[in-house]
Amino acid sequence: MPPGNEYAAEQLKKQGNDHFNNGEYELAEQSYTFAIQKNSASPLIFTNRANARLKLKKWQEVIDDCIKSIELMQENMKGFFYLAQAQLAINHPNEALSSAIKAYDFCTESAQQTSNAATISAFVLKCKKAKWDIRERDRIRRRADLLSELELHMEKEYKASIEEIDAGVERGETGQIEGQEEKSRRKDEWEKKVGDLRTAFALSDPENLQKREVPDYLVDGITFEIMHDPVVTRNGRSYERATLIEHLKRSPIDPLTREPLTIGDLRPNISLKDACAEFMENNSGWVYDCEDGEHDADTRWAHLSSS
């Protein structure tokens, strides 16, 4: 690399960051591209360009940038996090989930980045939800196929019986009025049968039987959400790691007992984590509802400032 290029790249990156902060994502992308032409060995420029490209919804390019950045730097929280977002956007929730979990692990391992943990943790839940959604859609489609096949069959039978009555009236075997009455009786019968069938299907759907409530022991007492990475305090209560740390940064006391408590006192609660994961696995369609996640595009990644 010619001397001075590293400096020039740094200047171009700063320019890109300014554009990014002003919401000029295309200009930001361009500046980062120039910066990369000057210095293609900096993982940070690649992640910054990935972030700009996320905003521009250039998913495939985001993925390329993240992979380059991760090649240059393995412990790359931002790289994995942006990668996860792009993977989810192109509907690859399995890959997205494993990238998001890597980002989360790097985030919690490093002391100064804990404020991102809550954002990433929410995203991990979103990937799990997407995975569950796909499974659920398949299940519903299979069920719906069976139901519509049966309904079609019943409709055919009904129509055949109506035709038979009409034919009987035409041949003079059945009277006009008698035929009408018989037809309306058949119609009622058929409608009732279809109703019964639909009820039977609805009843066999486990979703209608299960109580839609997350048990209290899986819920974080601070966010009131199901936990994803619970930690246990000295009095035996568990909380979501990211939110409890937010609290402890402000006041280092146990939220319940008010005894002194520091981040170093916390231990992961692995069995509870597994219990939460299992519950999510079976129920996550309604446990984690993206709709009320108030994630508008601008505040969502505010935590991950460009650097």
Add this chain to the structure above:
Amino acid sequence: MFASKRLSKELLKLQDKLPPGITLVKADNFEEWQMDIRVMDDNPLYKDEVYRLKFSFSQSYPIEAPEVTFLRTPTTPIPWHPHVYSNGIICLDLLDRQGWSPVHNVESICVSLQSMLTSNTKKERPPGDENFVRYNTQRPRDISFVFHDNQV
């Protein structure tokens, strides 16, 4: 960042079931809610009266305490209490920066205030009420109250 999610969960619960003497008046957004409380025993100071509470939430709720004050309306006076100023500002350790804990919630605050009133027998305002009400321009959360007596 969790404020609106957490508040929407609290709201669902409040709409479902509330302890006696507490009612939800208004919760149209995730910045300000209003609740009514009544004291459930025969304490003559508070008999037959309803008090309105105004909750203001910041983006950092519940890591940060909500701001809670009594609100005077044509039907709801400010209750007498040695920790309640006549402009509705409440001096309660639980609402203070040090006393707050994120496991508290709107319902538990209402219950605490109910019991703070129930146990009081003095028809008094805090010392210096007149001056405080006239000159205070600070928001409740920024005032460092001296807790005059801890029995109340």
